[in-house]
Amino acid sequence: QRECISIHVGQAGAQIGNACWELYCLEHGIQPDGQMPTDKIVGGGDDSFNTFFSETRAGKHVPRAIFVDLEPTALVLVSPPS
Structure with missing residues (x-):
């Protein structure tokens, strides 16, 4: 199985990356x-989403992504809700 890691650099990269990851989640x-409903069968049982997401022990799916910016306010918009 292949895994893909995306790297988003700078404010524009973080904004584009955030939009892409929202689309991937949808x-x-x-x-x-990060939860996936148990009644939801993705792609007819296809687990290709594991290429882009890593599953934690708690069952949450987190993006395989790195966001880098010297200005922290650009990355606050990408952070998950607390």
């Missing part, structure tokens, strides 16, 4: 808290 049925 396409694969992953909720904002």
Whole structure:
């Protein structure tokens, strides 16, 4: 199985990356808290979303991504809700 890690650099990179990851989550049925509904079958049982997401022991799916910026306010917009 292949894994993909995306790297987003700078404010524009972080904004584009955030939009992409929101779309990936919508396409694969992953909720904002990282959970995937158990009644949701992704792509007819296809687990290709594991290429872009890593599953934690708690069952949450987190993006395989790195966001880098020297200005911290650009990355605050990308942070998950607490």
